[in-house]
Amino acid sequence: MLNFMLRRLLSAIPTLFILIALAFMLIRAAPGGPFDSENQLPAEVEANLRNAYHLDEPLYQQFGRYLANLARGDFGPSFQYRDFSVTELIRSGFPVSLRLGGLAMLLALMVGISAGAYAALKQNTTADYSVMTAMMVGISIPNFVVAPLLILLFAVGLRWLPAGGLGDGEVRHLLLPVIALAMPQIAYIARLMRGSMIEVLRSPFIRTARAQGLTMPRIIVLHALKPALLPVISYLGPATAAVITGSVVIEQIFGIPGLGRFFVQGALNRDYTLVMGVVVFYGSLIIIFNFFVDLVYGWLDPRVRL
Amino acid sequence: MSESIRQSIGRSLWHDAWVVLRRNRAAITALVILALFTIAVIVGPLFSAYSIDATDWDNISIAPSISSGHWFGTDALGRDLLVRTLQGGRISLLVGIVATLVSLVIGITYGAVSGYFGGRVDQVMMRIVDILYALPFMFLVILLMVFFGRNILLIFVAIGAINWLDMARIVRGQTLSLKNREFIEAARAGGVTTARIIGRHIVPNLLGVVAVYVTLTIPQVILVESFLSFLGLGVQEPMTSWGALVNEGAQEMENAPWMLIFPAVFLTITLFCFNFLGDGLRDALDPRDRGASL
Numbered sequence: 001m002l003n004f005m006l007r008r009l010l011s012a013i014p015t016l017f018i019l020i021a022l023a024f025m026l027i028r029a030a031p032g033g034p035f036d037s038e039n040q041l042p043a044e045v046e047a048n049l050r051n052a053y054h055l056d057e058p059l060y061q062q063f064g065r066y067l068a069n070l071a072r073g074d075f076g077p078s079f080q081y082r083d084f085s086v087t088e089l090i091r092s093g094f095p096v097s098l099r100l101g102g103l104a105m106l107l108a109l110m111v112g113i114s115a116g117a118y119a120a121l122k123q124n125t126t127a128d129y130s131v132m133t134a135m136m137v138g139i140s141i142p143n144f145v146v147a148p149l150l151i152l153l154f155a156v157g158l159r160w161l162p163a164g165g166l167g168d169g170e171v172r173h174l175l176l177p178v179i180a181l182a183m184p185q186i187a188y189i190a191r192l193m194r195g196s197m198i199e200v201l202r203s204p205f206i207r208t209a210r211a212q213g214l215t216m217p218r219i220i221v222l223h224a225l226k227p228a229l230l231p232v233i234s235y236l237g238p239a240t241a242a243v244i245t246g247s248v249v250i251e252q253i254f255g256i257p258g259l260g261r262f263f264v265q266g267a268l269n270r271d272y273t274l275v276m277g278v279v280v281f282y283g284s285l286i287i288i289f290n291f292f293v294d295l296v297y298g299w300l301d302p303r304v305r306l
Numbered sequence: 307m308s309e310s311i312r313q314s315i316g317r318s319l320w321h322d323a324w325v326v327l328r329r330n331r332a333a334i335t336a337l338v339i340l341a342l343f344t345i346a347v348i349v350g351p352l353f354s355a356y357s358i359d360a361t362d363w364d365n366i367s368i369a370p371s372i373s374s375g376h377w378f379g380t381d382a383l384g385r386d387l388l389v390r391t392l393q394g395g396r397i398s399l400l401v402g403i404v405a406t407l408v409s410l411v412i413g414i415t416y417g418a419v420s421g422y423f424g425g426r427v428d429q430v431m432m433r434i435v436d437i438l439y440a441l442p443f444m445f446l447v448i449l450l451m452v453f454f455g456r457n458i459l460l461i462f463v464a465i466g467a468i469n470w471l472d473m474a475r476i477v478r479g480q481t482l483s484l485k486n487r488e489f490i491e492a493a494r495a496g497g498v499t500t501a502r503i504i505g506r507h508i509v510p511n512l513l514g515v516v517a518v519y520v521t522l523t524i525p526q527v528i529l530v531e532s533f534l535s536f537l538g539l540g541v542q543e544p545m546t547s548w549g550a551l552v553n554e555g556a557q558e559m560e561n562a563p564w565m566l567i568f569p570a571v572f573l574t575i576t577l578f579c580f581n582f583l584g585d586g587l588r589d590a591l592d593p594r595d596r597g598a599s600l
Contacts, residue, residue, distance in 0.1 A: 011433075015440040022441070026449050136585075140578035142529055144536045144549075145570045148556035156560055245444040249536060253556065264537060267448060279445045287440050 001298070008294045012287050019283040020070070023276050024063055066276075075277035080269045086277035089262055094281075097251065097258035101243045103178045108185035108239070113232065115186070116193025117220070120228075123198055132194065138187030143246050147180040147253045177254045181246050185239050192235055197228040226300065233297055237290040244282050323514070326590035333586025336579035343576060347395035356386035358393045359544035370564050379564045381554060390546055391568050397547040398573065401461055402528040406520055408466025409527075413473025414516065418504050420474070421481025432478065435471055443468040447530070451539040458541055465530050469523055476519055480512050514591040521584035525577040532573060548573040 050056045054065060069076060075086035119131040154161045154176060161172055200206065201224060209219045248260035259278055266274035327333055351358070361383055370379040370387075378387035420431040447464045484490065485508065493503050532549025534540045541547050548569045555566030 011436060012440070015437045018437060019441050022446060023449065026446065136578065136581055137574075140525070140581055141574050142532060142549075142577070144533065144556075145552055145574060148552070148559055148566055149570065152559050152563060152566070241442055241444075244442070245533075248448075249533065252537070263445070263448075275449065279442070279449070282445065283442045286442050290440055 004298050005295060008291055008298075012291050015287055016284055019287070020067065020280055021063070023279045023283075024066060028059060028062075028272075070280065075280070076273040078266075078271055078274045080266065080271040080274065086273050089274060090259060090277060090281055093257065093259035093262050096256060097244075097247055097260060100174065100177055100181065100250070100256065100258060101240075101247050103174060104181035104185070104243055104247075105239065107178060107182040108189055108243075109232075111182070112186045112189025113193050113229070116190035116195075117197050117225075117228070119190065119194045120197030120201065121220070128194075131190070135187040135190045138183050139191075141183070143180050143184055144249045144253065146183050147177070147250055150176045150180055151253070177250050177256060180253075181243060181250045184246070185243060188235065188239065189232055192231045193228065196231045197224065200224045200228045230297065230301055233293060233300065236293045237286070240289050241286050244286065323587070323590040327586055330586040330589065332582050333590075336582040336586070339575065340579045340583065343395065343572070343579075344399060347392045347399060350392040351389050351396070354386065354389040354392070356389050358390050358546065359385065361385060370568075378568045379562065381565055382558055382562070387565060387568055390551060391548075391572055394546045394548045394551045394569060395572060395576075397458075397541055397545060398528050398531060398549070398576070401458075401465065401531040401547070402524040404462045405465040405469065405527045405531070406523045408462055409469035409473055409523060410516065410520060412466070413470035414477050414509060414512065416470065417474040417477025418481050418508050418512070421478035422485050422500070422504055422508060424482070424485075428478070432475075435474055439471055444530070444533075447534070448537070448539060451534055458545075461531060461534065461540065465527050468530075469527060473516070473519060473523070476515055477512055480515055481508055484508055484511055518584060518588045518591055521580060521587050525580035525584075528573075528577060528580075548576075 047056075054062055057065075066076070073087065075090065078084050078086050078089055081089065115131055115135065119128045122128045161176055206219060206224060209223055210216075214222075244260075247258060248263055250256070251258040251260040252264055259282070262274060263278040265271070266278065378391060380386055381390070416431065416435075420428045447468060450460065450464050490503060490507055493507050498507075528548075531540060531547060532552065535547045535549030536553045538550075538553065540550055551569035552566065552573065555562075555564075555569060559566045
């Protein structure tokens with residue numbers, strides 16, 4: 001197991017490095033700088049600004065400096081929000097995004113797993129087909145379409161829920177964004193779960209359990225659930241990435257002051273350090289999360305440790 | 307000689323698949339709808355009385371009606387929504403198909419080479435795929451679009467370049483199982499060059515799996531493009547795509563809900579049909595996978 005953990009860790013580090021290097025190169029290769037504005041700055045001012053942000057150094061030095069700062073958890077100053085450091089912006093935006101994303105993942109897992117398992121148990125019945133058709137719809141409707149439709153129906157039409165913002169962080173403000181964000185993931189998880197559950201239910205050890213007279217609910221909870229969950233667990237990594245990506249648009253649509261909004265704002269303002277910071281932060285988060293998912297998977301399924 | 311063998315193998319695979327697929331009513335319905343949509347988006351704008359960027363000053367932001375001539379209504383600038391939806395469909399479908407082709411070419415070449423050579427080459431090549439796999443590509447694409455302008459060529463390449471990883475893996479797996487078969491051995495014994503073996507003997511035999519994957523990749527790509535367009539990073543005005551139209555519609559939805567609903571319906575139905583068709587094709591071409599879908 002230790003060997004397995006080490007191997008996984010060793011593959012996570014180059015990934016992280018490539019991510020940082022790629023993002024750094026992309027941003028530096030981009031035309032237009034953070035100091036381009038309507039009124040041209042005097043040359044000395046611009047030179048001083050460039051000097052203050054170390055933009056006048058050779059690229060490799062800037063990259064080295066950036067890496068060293070990152071190691072200390074310092075993402076540098078934001079170019080656009082002059083009074084804040086990127087670390088501060090991330091610290092203010094991330095808890096909001098985490099709450100939104102976490103709730104969406106939770107919802108997706110609960111609904112997806114139950115719907116998938118239910119469909120598997122009722123395989124090839126009307127119930128199965130209707131659940132799976134609903135899931136196909138869930139996969140096919142992008143969440144940036146679901147979100148405005150939900151607002152149109154529940155906020156503009158029925159006036160049950162607020163159309164946007166966070167309010168005081170009550171549940172009613174988060175309800176629509178969480179549903180919109182979770183929808184595609186519910187569908188993917190349900191499809192995975194149904195497939196693997198059907199396969200598990202066909203396997204010999206389930207037949208043995210039935211032959212020994214165990215009741216169906218008992219078989220499912222005690223024997224079938226764990227192996228059937230394996231594909232869902234390995235999907236957690238991509239799911240997290242998808243939820244994070246989705247949260248960018250969802251935060252934009254619902255006007256939620258999370259990290260995704262900072263990202264889009266930063267990208268449009270060419271706020272190099274902020275955009276870099278968000279990409280590196282989210283990228284590392286995904287990579288680290290994947291690492292833990294791998295460990296859990298290896299622990300549940302000894303076969304992959306080889 | 308090899309030409310005629312290749313053709314007969316190809317035809318029988320597609321023939322078998324077609325027989326199974328024809329019995330799948332959902333997949334056939336999806337296929338017909340997609341064909342109709344494709345014809346509509348190509349031909350439709352040619353016969354429309356309106357152009358995508360012409361303002362009808364007497365009918366700004368009006369609801370859909372037959373009598374005004376604007377079947378889908380108009381947007382806040384008085385542009386006909388029907389012709390814009392069709393034009394948007396052109397871009398969305400075009401991006402879907404071209405970017406998928408880009409990913410197809412990269413993925414097949416990479417996967418077939420990796421699988422065929424095996425050994426250390428394979429290890430290194432797959433290691434690279436693993437590493438790239440873990441990158442949050444969506445963010446990098448957003449960076450690309452922001453920094454290098456909203457250029458449609460860049461969209462094709464950027465989206466294609468992020469989607470080839472799955473394809474490479476699938477193709478590699480298939481190649482591994484193919485390369486020890488007798489007909490490959492025969493070709494090798496006959497002195498056929500490696501490039502030719504991969505091109506003429508391995509790749510044609512992969513096309514079944516590839517076809518399924520392509521049908522499932524196109525909707526993903528359309529989705530990515532719509533996502534970018536929705537953020538305002540996709541195609542530029544007056545050109546449009548379904549994602550951009552949904553974005554405009556979402557901003558106007560309280561006054562003009564039709565601006566949201568028509569493009570959203572077209573986008574969703576298209577994605578839905580591609581996904582259904584992909585599932586149907588998978589059942590037709592690869593019976594083992596039946597039930598265990600995703």
